[in-house]
Amino acid sequence: MTADITFYTNPQSRGRIARWMLEETGQPYRVELIEYGAAMKSAEFLAINPMGKVPVIRHGEHIVTETAAICAYLADAFPQAGLAPTGDERANYYRWLFFTAGPLEAALTNKSIFGSDPAPDKQGMAGYGNYATAIDVLSHAVKANPYIAGARFTAADVYVGSQVGWGLQFGTIDKRPEFVEYFARISERAAFLRASELDNALAAEPAGS
Incomplete structure (x- = not known):
């Protein structure tokens, strides 16, 4: 294409x-x-x-x-x-990509904006249960392999890793060693550094320029 x-x-x-x-x-x-x-x-x-x-x-x-x-x-x-999954990577790739886009992001949003979990008797309706559960599940995923789908960096790491990085930066994800080490590993990539430089420069431009 x-x-x-x-x-x-x-x-x-x-x-x-x-x-x-x-x-x-x-x-x-x-x-x-x-x-x-x-x-x-x-x-x-x-x-x-x-x-x-x-x-x-x-x-x-x-x-x-x-x-x-x-x-x-x-x-x-x-x-x-x-960057697409191959073979045995496919299950983890889709599992953690969609977990992060769905239950995890909902948990982080409620944590950062509303400051609380759903009431205990409503947690079964929330999709993520509660914040602590979602973070523990993410911890399990990050500790299982060097990258989210296995031994190799994939597109899922771009999305999951970005959410981990933002969570660490803004305090919505605990600074557990596994999260810090995972984000440090993926944020050394040349593409991440280029993208950050480009967006930082764009953000610094006067509005309407």
Whole structure:
């Protein structure tokens, strides 16, 4: 598939995860900066993503939203990058990618914004039970292998690792040794460093420039 990619993002968003994934693929892409407020809710952008949020990628005629989906899509679209799962990696790859995008993110959101778990008698309805359970499950996943799907870095590490890194930075994930060591290992990658530099530079630009 050709690399006709447009990347809609804001550096103060989960677009940083998608940027890292794009850099891992090694494919060229064009950036469209979408400011928060009117631009993100404009009719033009809502025609691309009716949720009115970033990140989004357009690859040829295909539009992909949701950051975990973007990571998985790009891994499949550009197999030469070696980021899609193979063989025995597949179960862990999908398991932990979707665990992080679903139960874990819900637990972290409730922790950081609402400051509490669901009531004990409602935890069975929440999908993640409670925050402590979700964090313990993540700890188990990170300790099991050097990377989330096994012995090799995959696209799932971009998404899971970003959530671990942000959680450590903002205090929503405990600084357990397994989390600190895992994020240190993946954040040394050249693609992560390039993506961070690009987004930091974009964030420093004056609005509307």
